[in-house]
Amino acid sequence: MSGGSSPRSRRSSFNSLSRDLELPSEQGCLSVIVLGASGDLAKKKTFPALFHLFAQGFIQSGEVHIFGYARSNLSDDGLRERIRGYLKGASEEHLSDFLQHIKYVSGSYDSGEGFEKLNKEISEYEKSNKSESPRRLFYLALPPSVYPSVCKMIRTYCMNPSGWTRVIVEKPFGKDLDSAEELSAQLGELFDENQLYRIDHYLGKELVQNLLVLRFANRLFLPLWNRDNIDNIQIVFREDFGTDGRGGYFDQYGIIRDIIQNHLLQESILNMCQHSI
Numbered sequence: 130m131s132g133g134s135s136p137r138s139r140r141s142s143f144n145s146l147s148r149d150l151e152l153p154s155e156q157g158c159l160s161v162i163v164l165g166a167s168g169d170l171a172k173k174k175t176f177p178a179l180f181h182l183f184a185q186g187f188i189q190s191g192e193v194h195i196f197g198y199a200r201s202n203l204s205d206d207g208l209r210e211r212i213r214g215y216l217k218g219a220s221e222e223h224l225s226d227f228l229q230h231i232k233y234v235s236g237s238y239d240s241g242e243g244f245e246k247l248n249k250e251i252s253e254y255e256k257s258n259k260s261e262s263p264r265r266l267f268y269l270a271l272p273p274s275v276y277p278s279v280c281k282m283i284r285t286y287c288m289n290p291s292g293w294t295r296v297i298v299e300k301p302f303g304k305d306l307d308s309a310e311e312l313s314a315q316l317g318e319l320f321d322e323n324q325l326y327r328i329d330h331y332l333g334k335e336l337v338q339n340l341l342v343l344r345f346a347n348r349l350f351l352p353l354w355n356r357d358n359i360d361n362i363q364i365v366f367r368e369d370f371g372t373d374g375r376g377g378y379f380d381q382y383g384i385i386r387d388i389i390q391n392h393l394l395q396e397s398i399l400n401m402c403q404h405s406i
């Protein structure tokens with residue numbers, strides 16, 4: 130993904146890596162469906178991530194379409210304007226091109242009507258693309274309380290008749306062990322394990338992934354970074370903005386469960402284990 134290579138050569142390296150690893154085919158038109166598209170996660174992380182993939186050539190014009198889905202009453206242009214300011218790091222031309230690939234469908238998370246409409250839009254796009262093995266990727270940018278009903282709706286109305294269907298759920302996965310196990314059982318009844326992807330973007334952060342290198346490949350830190358020299362570790366979480374649209378989710382779920390036991394403690398425990406403090 131580094132600077133000098135072209136989108137075409139990055140894409141071809143990716144395809145040959147997929148072949149070497151014997152991964153399923155990644156050819157054919159791709160529909161990415163962002164559920165909860167009106168929200169904070171979607172605008173700050175999901176759409177920008179898709180934009181970077183697009184700008185770097187990993188997903189390309191003519192083979193990808195992005196569908197935003199949520200209850201809010203928005204138009205296609207309304208969604209595009211909402212996310213435009215968060216899409217940075219590429220030319221205005223790339224940005225306009227990317228935005229034209231986005232469509233918005235409004236509907237609830239627990240009734241068939243909206244999901245039937247969504248399925249119709251996806252199917253029309255797939256037909257117009259004439260691909261033999263279209264791919265459908267559902268990304269749930271939603272609080273976990275609605276995962277079961279949304280997954281049921283996807284299973285009932287939106288499964289891909291010919292290619293693969295995958296579902297990505299973000300952290301937090303439930304709100305305690307019981308609810309996490311219950312959620313796992315509910316999703317497991319609807320999808321095979323290889324269709325389900327559970328992610329926490331904090332564990333993908335470069336610094337977290339590079340802690341070992343930072344310490345052991347660094348002459349400055351290697352002799353110093355241990356319990357003899359470190360008195361205490363303070364974990365500080367700073368956001369210089371307010372709830373910023375997350376009110377509904379915070380009211381129901383709480384900011385403690387949102388970031389403390391996972392992002393902040395997971396990271397610092399990882400840190401402590403790796404540094405024997």
Ligand SMILES: NC(=O)C1=CN([C@@H]2O[C@H](COP(=O)(O)OP(=O)(O)OC[C@H]3O[C@@H](n4cnc5c(N)ncnc54)[C@H](OP(=O)(O)O)[C@@H]3O)[C@@H](O)[C@H]2O)C=CC1
Nearest residue numbers: 165167168169170199200201270271272299374375377378
């Ligand atoms: N914000 C972030 O950076 C990150 C968030 N997450 C996780 O993603 C999930 C969503 O977070 P975020 O986008 O910040 O939160 P939001 O409150 O912005 O929720 C996203 C969307 O979900 C819908 N929604 C909100 N609350 C409810 C509810 N109680 N019932 C049904 N629908 C609801 C709303 O859409 P509408 O009303 O239009 O249907 C809203 O726009 C959370 O679980 C969070 O922990 C994970 C990683 C990063």
Ligand SMILES: O=C1O[C@H](COP(=O)(O)O)[C@@H](O)[C@H](O)[C@H]1O
Nearest residue numbers: 170300330331368375387388392
């Ligand atoms: O998962 C979440 O993370 C963000 C903070 O992520 P960062 O990568 O910008 O540090 C947080 O704002 C959000 O509430 C939470 O759900």
